[in-house]
Amino acid sequence: MRRPDELFDGAARALSARLASGMTRRSFLGRMGGAVLAATGGAAVAAAVRPEKSEAFHFCGHIWTTGSCPNPLGLPRIDKNGFPLRPSDGHPIDNLGRAVNSGGWAVDGSGKRLRGPDGELLPRAPRTRLCEEWTHEHYGLDSHMQGAWYRCCGGQIRKLVDCCSPSKKRINGDASLTGYCWGGKRVFCVLYYDSGLKC
Amino acid sequence: MVEAFTPAVCGSRSRRRVALALFALGALVASAALGATLGLFGSLIGTRPALIAAAVLALMTALREAGLIRLAIPQSRRQVPERWSQEWPLPAWSAGYGAGLGLGFLTFQPVATFWVACAAALALGRPALAAACFALYGAGRAFMAVWPLRRQPDGPAAVESLVGRAGLMGRVNAAVLLLVVLLLAVAPAAGAAVTSLGHGFDPAADGKTLARARMSSGNVEVVVVPPAPDPPVPVSNADAPALDGDLLAYADDEGIKVIDWRTGDPVRDIDGAVSEPALDWPLLAYVKDEGSSTRLVLANLANATTRRIASVSSAGDLGRPSLHGGRLAWHRIMRGGSTICVLNLATNDRRVIRKTKIWVEANPSVTGRRIIWVEQRPQASYLRLRWLGSSRTRTLTRVKGRATFLWTTALTGRTAYVTKWTPSTRKSVLLRVTF
Numbered sequence: 001m002r003r004p005d006e007l008f009d010g011a012a013r014a015l016s017a018r019l020a021s022g023m024t025r026r027s028f029l030g031r032m033g034g035a036v037l038a039a040t041g042g043a044a045v046a047a048a049v050r051p052e053k054s055e056a057f058h059f060c061g062h063i064w065t066t067g068s069c070p071n072p073l074g075l076p077r078i079d080k081n082g083f084p085l086r087p088s089d090g091h092p093i094d095n096l097g098r099a100v101n102s103g104g105w106a107v108d109g110s111g112k113r114l115r116g117p118d119g120e121l122l123p124r125a126p127r128t129r130l131c132e133e134w135t136h137e138h139y140g141l142d143s144h145m146q147g148a149w150y151r152c153c154g155g156q157i158r159k160l161v162d163c164c165s166p167s168k169k170r171i172n173g174d175a176s177l178t179g180y181c182w183g184g185k186r187v188f189c190v191l192y193y194d195s196g197l198k199c
Numbered sequence: 200m201v202e203a204f205t206p207a208v209c210g211s212r213s214r215r216r217v218a219l220a221l222f223a224l225g226a227l228v229a230s231a232a233l234g235a236t237l238g239l240f241g242s243l244i245g246t247r248p249a250l251i252a253a254a255v256l257a258l259m260t261a262l263r264e265a266g267l268i269r270l271a272i273p274q275s276r277r278q279v280p281e282r283w284s285q286e287w288p289l290p291a292w293s294a295g296y297g298a299g300l301g302l303g304f305l306t307f308q309p310v311a312t313f314w315v316a317c318a319a320a321l322a323l324g325r326p327a328l329a330a331a332c333f334a335l336y337g338a339g340r341a342f343m344a345v346w347p348l349r350r351q352p353d354g355p356a357a358v359e360s361l362v363g364r365a366g367l368m369g370r371v372n373a374a375v376l377l378l379v380v381l382l383l384a385v386a387p388a389a390g391a392a393v394t395s396l397g398h399g400f401d402p403a404a405d406g407k408t409l410a411r412a413r414m415s416s417g418n419v420e421v422v423v424v425p426p427a428p429d430p431p432v433p434v435s436n437a438d439a440p441a442l443d444g445d446l447l448a449y450a451d452d453e454g455i456k457v458i459d460w461r462t463g464d465p466v467r468d469i470d471g472a473v474s475e476p477a478l479d480w481p482l483l484a485y486v487k488d489e490g491s492s493t494r495l496v497l498a499n500l501a502n503a504t505t506r507r508i509a510s511v512s513s514a515g516d517l518g519r520p521s522l523h524g525g526r527l528a529w530h531r532i533m534r535g536g537s538t539i540c541v542l543n544l545a546t547n548d549r550r551v552i553r554k555t556k557i558w559v560e561a562n563p564s565v566t567g568r569r570i571i572w573v574e575q576r577p578q579a580s581y582l583r584l585r586w587l588g589s590s591r592t593r594t595l596t597r598v599k600g601r602a603t604f605l606w607t608t609a610l611t612g613r614t615a616y617v618t619k620w621t622p623s624t625r626k627s628v629l630l631r632v633t634f
Binding site: 096103114117118119123126128133134137 | 515558559
């Protein structure tokens, strides 16, 4: 007799396979990725994502050529809501690239709030979403995070996200593609979110 | 000069080499000193007028070199004293010749380019850089003492060979001067000269008087520096200065004080959780901490009335307002973005000068005609300038990288001041930017 957890994993895997076979891989991954992660606890998704090392053009998992969305520190790492994170360790950062605490105040390496030359605490800097706010302000586009795909990077599942807009040109300057975008939008730039789930 | 540095005059080939080396050294040092002096003088006068004058002078001398106009140039129709080489030791006369030619204006001037270089050094307004540039003039003079003899060891023959090319040199010189005109005309920011004024932060300026805050033995103090010969006036336990003539407003532990900084006499006190004063007597703007929110208040100290101008939640920041020429400027920084605003006190017209959801636009300073502020981005911070009523923004200076930032500002006439500070060390300096 199979153990209860094995039964559960098997059911989740079968459900995922049935859902995937009913839609294209692209649309399934783009629309259902988040729900699958949450519902199955990662086991089914881990099975669907091959634990291979992915070739990257400028960050792991990104095997296409679309450039990164504008960001404070050179790589477009985001949290689940699209706000910037420090690429090296995922610490929340503000729009100036400074590490911030839960209240959004800039802090130093030991977590103390930063002070100005007069010893007074520094004010907060803005902290806004890389796709919806940064891309919009840089390029004047109505941009939104839409499609996503998943890769195993550094032993954990990375979600690569398309920042989609109506623009026929992508951030590289050449023609944009539909990618995993929908509603008439096209891929303008890309971002990524590290889930921390093992693969 | 070519004929002076021959083995026959110097005594031997080795002595000739020594003489040339000392000549070159004298020329370099003298020309660098001249450049430094001109650059220092230029930093004290307006940069833009000097730039325009340099461009006009370059154009006129180009026309002169091309033979299209006649233009007398100031010069001393002398040559270096020949008797020095006969009466002085070799090191002295060779270095002396170099210094005399390196200064430029002590001897005959075949072309007017030297005076264009002087005007450009004035316009540069930076002593060290002007010294380095002018040292090239000295290097050129030293080069011309050596180069003609490379193929023609006979001094007089070498000079004759040079004279034969005078026409070509004149045409080349005219072309170079026209290029100089072009470069001066497109000089970015029309010469925003930047000078460091030493330690300090939170500048405040009124005419030639500058106030700054600085750390002293762990406490913040304000120093008011009037024009020479008046000495600086320190005010202890004071922060965030604001100047209006002889009046100084500053923040301390009790609130805001307004004093006559020349005599130290108190004028007004505002007690409470208030800070960041901006003074244009009898108007005083300040930031008031009301617990859950922060408010920008404009007070009329003559009739004791106050007016609320702006507010943010405690998570936001209204910064250090600026009040001058009938205008009040402030910033508003929130999680979702930042804004620079200006209020015309006479018309009550409120304008947004700059608004962004991604950068930090902060610390404006305003006069009746212009506004400056700092724009902070992750890779650099910029000191921006805009004429009120125009939508065009200029950059006066910038600091690259993440280690050092531009911060608080002050503006008076065509002179801006900005704090440049390093968060990791909390050290700060004041920069003066003339435009």
